[in-house]
Amino acid sequence: MTPVALERCVPADFFARAADQVASELIGKVLWANGIGGGRLTEVEAYLPEGDPASHAARGVTPRNAAMFGPPGHIYVFLSYGVHLLLNLVCERQGVGSAVLVRAFEPLDTPSGPLGTGARGPGLVGRALGVRLDMNGAPLGPTSGLYVIDDGNRPKVMATTRIGISQGQHLPLRYYMAGSRFVSRPI
DNA sequence: TAAACGATTAGCT
DNA sequence: GCTAATCGTTTAT
Numbered sequence: 001m002t003p004v005a006l007e008r009c010v011p012a013d014f015f016a017r018a019a020d021q022v023a024s025e026l027i028g029k030v031l032w033a034n035g036i037g038g039g040r041l042t043e044v045e046a047y048l049p050e051g052d053p054a055s056h057a058a059r060g061v062t063p064r065n066a067a068m069f070g071p072p073g074h075i076y077v078f079l080s081y082g083v084h085l086l087l088n089l090v091c092e093r094q095g096v097g098s099a100v101l102v103r104a105f106e107p108l109d110t111p112s113g114p115l116g117t118g119a120r121g122p123g124l125v126g127r128a129l130g131v132r133l134d135m136n137g138a139p140l141g142p143t144s145g146l147y148v149i150d151d152g153n154r155p156k157v158m159a160t161t162r163i164g165i166s167q168g169q170h171l172p173l174r175y176y177m178a179g180s181r182f183v184s185r186p187i
Numbered sequence: 188t189a190a191a192c193g194a195t196t197a198g199c200t
Numbered sequence: 201g202c203t204a205a206t207c208g209t210t211t212a213t
Contacts, residue, residue: 080193163195
């Protein structure tokens with residue numbers, strides 16, 4: 001395993017923009033978990049602050065979703081179906097509820113580790129990276145042990161409708177790496 | 188205080 | 201391809 005390339009970590013400013021723009025640029029970047037390993041992002045979904053009924057932020061701030069309204073570049077973790085921990089990266093400036101959900105990644109150089117098969121599906125991402133509920137609200141970096149690294153990879157990105165939600169399904173806010181096998185559904 | 192729901196996955200057919 | 205499992209948060213009494 002290679003050490004974290006701190007100088008290549010994306011700055012917080014990267015996240016201080018519209019979630020759909022951040023989402024499309026996150027594809028191909030490396031998500032690294034300290035002590036576990038990393039993967040290249042192949043599929044993410046954007047959740048917007050307005051006009052997006054599927055977003056947890058749509059009905060205002062609650063104790064659960066407060067992290068979505070926090071500073072950009074921080075982490076929003078929540079429990080889905082009482083079972084799965086889903087990892088989100090907070091976008092926009094503080095006070096605006098917006099985030100990008102990490103749905104899938106392809107593994108990097110850990111043949112027999114927990115990342116060996118990558119993760120197709122947001123719950124599997126949380127499990128593979130050792131995401132815990134207490135990471136909620138923590139910034140990317142040493143505090144959370146999670147890093148987003150830009151290694152210069154610029155894959156072709158496709159956009160389509162989102163998955164697993166009951167409202168706002170028509171919005172083309174799911175982004176994935178063209179041709180990748182590591183997406184949560186067949187292309 | 189009680190009931191319903193969900194940004195899903197595993198397992199069986 | 202289809203269905204059950206599972207439990208914290210939200211919303212209604």
